[in-house]
Amino acid sequence: MPKLVLVRHGQSLWNLEDRFTGWVDVPLTQLGRDEARMAGRKLSATNLDVAYTSTLTRAQVTLQIMMDTLGLDLPTIKDEALNERHYGDLQGLNKAQTAEKFGKEQVHIWRRSYDVPPPNGESLEMTAARTLPFFQRCILGDIQQGKNVLVVAHGNSNRSIVMQLDSLTKEEVLELNLGTAVPLVYELTKEGRVVSKQIL
Secondary structure, eight states, X not given: OOEEEEEEOOOBHHHHTTBXXXXXXXXXXXXXXXXXXXXXXXXXXXXXXXXXXXSSHHHHHHHHHHHHHHTOOOOEEEOGGGSOOOOGGGTTOBHHHHHHHHOHHHHHHHHHOSSOOOTTSOOXXXXXXXXXXXXXXXXXXXXXXXXXXXXXXXXXXXXXXXXXXXXXXXXXXXXXXXOTTOOEEEEEOXXXXXXXEXXX
């Protein structure tokens, strides 16, 4: 049965500094690069046929390090549909300072509600509205051909995919946190139904 492997990028500089990153291109930290190598090693027993990633450097570099670790050069599709949620006016701001400025409760709503976007940004619902059609059309298209697919993207774009695969409600998905560079391996039927799920 085909496999789908979802990986959030390794730790970025702004993850370390606890800043809202969104679509800003920031590099991986040394820890993030080490995490990517570890993710690659964890997948050494998994045959992979094709890779997908976002247009943001931190995801692309994570994927490249993983492929280098595995000794692979997979055909790779890069698409904006897999980009992180756009945090709008919050991008670049420290999360604690943002809470002081706007109030803890308001920032919590922006970060953790399903359908309330931050100013000039995207909610998780809006992120899913661009990620899931691409997932259905392209990634599941490869799954239906029996290919094993690696997706290296972001916390919120991957959460959108997990929400669909695991049939999570919009309340349940808010409790879902994906660790940096932790491979999530799904075994799927060719129709895209989940047979098994494993966190490596």
